[in-house]
Amino acid sequence: MLDQASPTKADLERDVISMLASGDQPMTLEQVRERLGRTVMATTVMAVLNRLLEQGLARCEWVGRSCLYTAAPDRAELAAGRIRAVLDAGGDRRAVLTRFVAMLPPDAERVLIDLLRQGHPELADGR
Template identity: 40%
Template sequence: MIRRSLEADVMAVLWDDPTPRRVRDVLNRLNADRDRPLAYTTVMTVLNRLVEKGSAVRHPDGRGYRYTASAPDEAGLAVRGVLARHGDAAVAGFLTELQADPDLRQRLRRVLDEGN
């Protein structure tokens, strides 16, 4: 059986429920599907790495933290990454593609209409 990375598993938990989650909540969810349970510190380390990468957000909660995904899905993270690396050039490139491709314009219109 091919396993996803632990980071991908943690992100799946965060995306599954947008409510800010404690490390223990994420740990319990991950361990429910595992033969060999993960350690609390392992999940805490992964969450901290995801925060450093900008994939997750840490919210103060008493003496600890709760975590949420920084984007609604993997595509949202990819868009953020492209914009972070390429800034206005990425936006300009997208607009150039829109002007050149009528099918892409229609797809964008459908997505925008679905969002309203």
């Protein structure tokens, strides 16, 4: 992937997450290491994978004694999932959404209104 002799941690993270995102199936640590196409110690690859897991950019599914790594959804999808989890946790959805919208800066509120109108054209006339 990279031609430099000594890639930085950021280079390795970028390469690994790109590899996981473009992969058609989960990969083991050793598969990730092999696909990097350079000599990188397994402990270094493990450290990179652990950082990606901590950042929520990768996922690990244990199969037997091996962890299979995949790219996690992007940050927007993760944030949307957290919002959905709060709404699904119970309570008064209308109150939560009302307070959420009230906290939005005007530009974000306009984006939300535009998105709702795109998905619900009947809102365009104020209904």
